[in-house]
């Protein structure tokens with residue numbers, strides 16, 4: 001038998017253009033599977049020369065699914081560069097907008113994207129294994145999921161004027177205070193949202209109990225874990241220190257995000273437009289780590305809101321207080337964070353400062369550079385700007401959330417391919433598992449991540465001479 | 476009468492236009508009643524039917540060889556092509572890249588950036604597409620309906636799709652041009 005290459009393109013329900021190639025050796029065993037990120041836009045270059053205060057409006061166009069992350073990280077880099085820390089009410093309002101985004105992004109990923117795989121099954125008929133199938137199977141749940149996303153999106157709109165690409169955060173603060181009526185409007189949806197998230201957690205826990213075998217052989221990886229924390233290693237999404245632990249839970253570093261260049265570097269592979277960040281002191285690939293919900297919950301010891309903290313305690317028991325390495329538990333972690341974000345919305349709205357009009361620091365004490373870091377839904381997002389005296393951007397360095405997980409996604413694809421492909425006989429269910437390995441990380445590479453459905457996938461099997469042997473198609 | 480078939484896809488954009496489409500919330504069900512949603516992010520198919528669709532909707536400009544293929548495939552398979560959002564209409568924010576050479580942009584990202592280590596090089600594996608100048612959709616294929624906005628509002632997208640579903644060419648003007 002000759003060596004073969006399997007191409008999966010497009011990889012579906014992920015944000016962006018990516019493809020997978022799987023190289024099979026003469027014995028029909030997987031040699032290696034690659035996850036190629038297939039787009040390049042060049043924001044780091046073309047922002048040069050723009051004014052620093054324009055950046056919170058330009059950089060959200062990197063991603064329309066979590067534009068608020070770029071909006072806020074960019075404003076924070078501006079705060080830092082202009083020496084204008086925002087007054088407390090402004091920081092609370094920014095965090096409130098961020099929580100709205102976490103709820104809409106996480107909620108939608110679980111119910112509309114992962115939901116079909118979990119509720120209908122990895123091996124279910126692909127014709128019904130999608131959100132429409134879910135709607136037919138459980139219309140009540142699907143309506144709740146639409147309302148969950150809507151609640152998060154409406155928080156963003158109320159503060160920033162629109163749901164996608166809001167204009168709200170500016171260096172030094174925000175441009176609009178919250179009114180009492182607006183606060184009450186958000187609060188009126190709270191109980192329903194909590195109930196929906198709890199339903200999601202129950203669905204996930206039930207699924208995990210029944211599919212323990214899949215969970216324990218599906219891309220269980222050893223890596224470090226990385227995320228922002230507040231004192232006491234409390235989970236934090238808006239502002240804090242970065243904590244990095246190793247695969248056994250030992251703390252490797254805790255540092256001010258402004259110093260990120262001392263701790264992390266990025267490796268480039270010829271076969272992907274996405275770089276591979278790693279912990280500098282350990283080198284690549286020994287120093288790889290994971291971010292996003294799994295990375296953050298592993299790197300945290302507690303959560304500041306009561307209901308989410310109870311769920312975190314159960315999460316910590318999954319692997320006997322050691323970090324959870326099972327890729328499928330990204331879903332569990334994502335739901336716990338959704339609960340935290342919703343509870344935190346209420347905590348923020350109950351803060352007396354939230355209605356304050358003290359929302360902008362107009363003092364200026366400029367520095368030649370500024371760093372802004374935030375936990376986007378998918379992980380730690382870093383904006384670093386070098387600014388000239390006149391306020392023009394001289395240079396930009398960005399490390400985006402999904403980038404930190406590039407190694408993990410590549411490794412998951414390889415691991416799942418090796419676990420489930422034992423020869424050239426490739427079933428549709430295997431294809432869906434290879435996709436699910438990427439999907440669990442909820443990468444932000446294109447809008448298809450947030451597609452409500454299953455799209456066709458074409459797998460071509462070629463021999464080492466690139467001659468087509470067989471085409472499998474799933475519509 | 477058979478319902479009109481609609482396909483959508485995305486190219487060099489940010490997914491925000493598709494998010495705005497989803498921001499129709501419960502009205503999506505109405506659109507799904509009026510049209511036969513084929514390859515879109517909210518149905519099962521990715522590639523427009525070989526036998527053709529009535530309406531094709533594209534988000535994003537064209538900034539690489541893979542986008543070119545998507546644009547040509549959609550144009551050849553649809554009767555009416557809609558450019559959705561500023562990126563598709565005139566290139567949008569990603570077209571700011573045209574002020575620099577592609578080589579300069581690639582070098583900044585993969586070689587010069589402060590966090591990139593000594594492995595820095597411009598990815599060039601044959602599995603990857605090649606970046607090009609950023610162009611609006613109409614610079615590559617003829618477009619029938621332009622819907623500006625970054626992103627266009629959910630109301631405007633609802634109007635455009637429901638007009639097309641009922642066999643009318645939408646008149647995108649006045650408040651339909653307002654996206655703030």
Ligand code: SF4
Nearest residue numbers: 488489491560561562
């Ligand atoms: S027009 Fe705006 S919202 Fe739409 S894809 Fe382009 S940047 Fe994103």
